[in-house]
Amino acid sequence: MNTKLLEELKQKVSNPYELTTILSKRIKELSMGSPRLVDVESNNLAEIAYHEILEDKISLVDKSEARETANEEEVIEIPKPLGQQKKEEAED
Numbered sequence: 001m002n003t004k005l006l007e008e009l010k011q012k013v014s015n016p017y018e019l020t021t022i023l024s025k026r027i028k029e030l031s032m033g034s035p036r037l038v039d040v041e042s043n044n045l046a047e048i049a050y051h052e053i054l055e056d057k058i059s060l061v062d063k064s065e066a067r068e069t070a071n072e073e074e075v076i077e078i079p080k081p082l083g084q085q086k087k088e089e090a091e092d
Contacts, residue, residue: 022060
């Protein structure tokens with residue numbers, strides 16, 4: 001991968017876990033036929049996903065936020081960590 005591109009991605013998504021999650025989920029979507037959200041010459045799915053992140057076409061949000069933003073941008077949902085889910089259930 002291009003070092004400059006990687007540095008730009010790190011600035012956009014500072015948490016490596018989130019960056020890995022959003023990239024893997026988006027690459028999977030693209031491989032299953034989801035349309036591209038950016039115009040790049042490459043057919044490399046990872047590179048397409050990189051550019052979608054850099055151009056703010058996709059972001060990582062939790063499920064509760066997804067419904068609010070679904071009309072504004074492409075949303076990739078991830079579940080909350082199991083410990084956080086149990087804590088929220090206990091509070092209810």
